[in-house]
Amino acid sequence: MHKPALPMEGTDTFNDQIRIVLVETSHSGNIGAVARAMKNMGLGNLWLVNPSSFPDETSYARAAGASDVLDRAQVVDSLDEALADCVLVMGTSARGRKVPWPVIAPPQAAVTAYEAGQQGPVAMVFGRENHGLSNEELQRCHYHIHIPSNPDYSSLNLSMAVQVICYELRMHYLRSLDEGESSPYLESMVAPGDRGWDVPPAAVHDVEGFFGHLEQVLVDVDFHRRNNPRQLMTRMRRLFQRARLDQMEINILRGILTSVQKAAGTLPGNGQQQPTAADVANAGQDKDHV
Template identity: 80%
Template sequence: MHKSALPQEGTETFKDQIRIILVETSHSGNIGAVARAMKNMGLGNLWLVNPSSFPDEASYARAAGASDVLDSARVVSSLDEALADCVLVMGTSARGRKVPWPVCAPPEAAAAAASHAEGGPVALVFGRENHGLSNDELQRCHYHIHIPSNPDYSSLNLAMAVQVMCYELRMYYLRSLEGGEGSPYLKSMTKPGDEGWDVPPAKVQDVEGFFGHLEQVLTDVDFHRRENPRQLMTRLRRLFQRARLDQMEINILRGILTAVQKAAGTQNKSKSTEAGTAATKQDNGHV
């Protein structure tokens, strides 16, 4: 697999490759929220062009543990200064232009950023809270990034827009790691047997024992009649097999069934009929 241009997270190189630039941010709390979004995704290179107020208490309060990103943030007086040494510039835009400009969605923008990062800093530029980037500023960008939000309510909070792009960069980075290093972050854990699940999957014989126990209890409490089953056990079997039970869950369910039998006073009776029931099932070939 091709290795990402983004190096290992936690190194200064990784943090410095991608430059997040905020232009004339009016609310300092948004700067802190952006710092938090960046650090969540392993980025730390923040540039601020003419912020209304920074640093201040509001920005550090909203950073929530990402104060190091704010401590190292660069404050400059012009966008030209922030972009001077960059090899690729991409700016977020929600508006169409009279002159069409190259536009890409966040996943493609992340891939382009990673592919250019080996050659130098890559800038992701975010505009003002009230009206974004100006036409002149957008013309400084090689690409415009369009986040496909709800057209009836398309305006994103500044930190939300930054979070979307930082997330896509992180996902691209993890997918591109060699040797499966990124796999633990990307693998789903949805059922017994998946890496990270705490109990092994239930074995077939244990699941079958549970179904036999369940049918016996339902019969004991007069909920199920074997002579007129009406597909009850078939549907219950489908329900529980869909759940992909683990061994602990089987043990818990068997314990519940035993408690029901004790409460109903049918436990001894059930034990005497279990062997006969199992033999009948084998003869009939169905539940």
Template identity: 80%
Template sequence: MHKPALPQDETDTFGDQIRIVLVETSHSGNIGAVARAMKNMGLGNLWLVNPSSFPDEASYARSAGASDVLDKATVVASLDEAIADCVVVMGTSARGRKVPWPVIPPPDAAEKASEAAAGGSVAMVFGRENHGLSNDELQRCHYHIHIPSNPDYSSLNLAMAVQVMCYELRMHHLRGLEGGEESPYLKPMTKPGDEGWDVPPAPVSDVEGFFGHLEQVLVDVNFHRRENPRQLMIRLRRLFQRARLDQMEINILRGVLTAVQKAVGATGMGSKSEADKKAAKQEDGHV
């Protein structure tokens, strides 16, 4: 039995305006893998031109929960049937042509497809696993899409090629939403203070307290000499400031330093600040 369909995102990327068209696919498992790639990126309109075998268990098994895309797939006998009502047709091609044809990379293809979809159906056509689309089929396309893969090994698996295009369509869609690059889907989260980070950034006072504590520990273990400091603390300061520590990380590091001092029998830094008290808690596992 094939896996049941997973819940579809409530906001599909383009509804059914953009259709993925597979021409004479030889291996039905690839059809299932394409369905999965499509659903990952919010597309669900799949057309199959004269597939060797469909539907079958292999296609549903490879779809990994995207069986609903396969259930509503449209099977036709020819490419002409698949694109008859489309306003724009794009075909993937890795080969150069004797007669130059408009060729665009995936991001530009996604932009043009999105614009054209406002006026009608757009087809993105993918050829056979072994030799792609024929010259005659490519001449039915308004644009050729070239995925700039490694020229020494340029052949992409069918589902991989579809995934590249579906990803570009998805990204173009997300950038066009209200908020654009501020969308939580697109905003990076790389440091404390970014939306989604679990702990606030450490204030300067706590960071400075850590540097003082670190220097004292390095003295305690005879690794650092204040009378001949060279550039040790400068470089360590640069290292830790580059890390943009958060409050919890500062507390953990202070706890580690305190444990080192206890292990070597050092007396520490005298009176405890609030940061020192937080650091002491780390030894008890209160992380």
């Protein structure tokens, strides 16, 4: 029994028009791995030219939830059958040719495929595991796609090569969507205030209160002297402001500082006075600071 398929993200004209074509694949597990790579990137149109073994349990096991891609796969006897109705054909190649052929990198291949896909099916052709596509097969392609791998170790596993191409296709597809549709995929989330961050950014007032608290604790534990500040608080300010703290992080840091004061016996109320945010701002203007 093979694993049940996980739901597809959804089909659309562009993704359906992209046809991943595998020529005479020797190992059925690679077919399953290719199906998984395709579904990861929202593609599901797989064509198999004279595979050694398909379908079988090995291919479905390697598909890991992409069994629907295998279920829909078209198995044909020749490359001619796989390409007959296509308007554009691109084949992967790692070798130089005696007769130069148009060669493009994966990002440019994605752009070209997207544009041609509006007129009809586009085939991305991948060769055999041991020696790729033959010269005759490559001559059937309008473009050769070269993946710029390490020249000292340039051979990619079949599914890895497919993954590279499918990734570029997906990225171009997402960029082509309206901003609202593409933003959940393409927007970064790196700091408070970015969509998806769980806590709002800390307000300036709260950050200044933290700096005042921090300086007081450093004085309490004899690590810092206000009458000879040098650059300590300037550098501490630069460090924490670079971190772009959120409200929860400020609360956690203030809690840590309070625990230190309790352990040191210097908690306000025991004769110690914390500086205000204004005190901290004025201290920042000290001539000893840079």
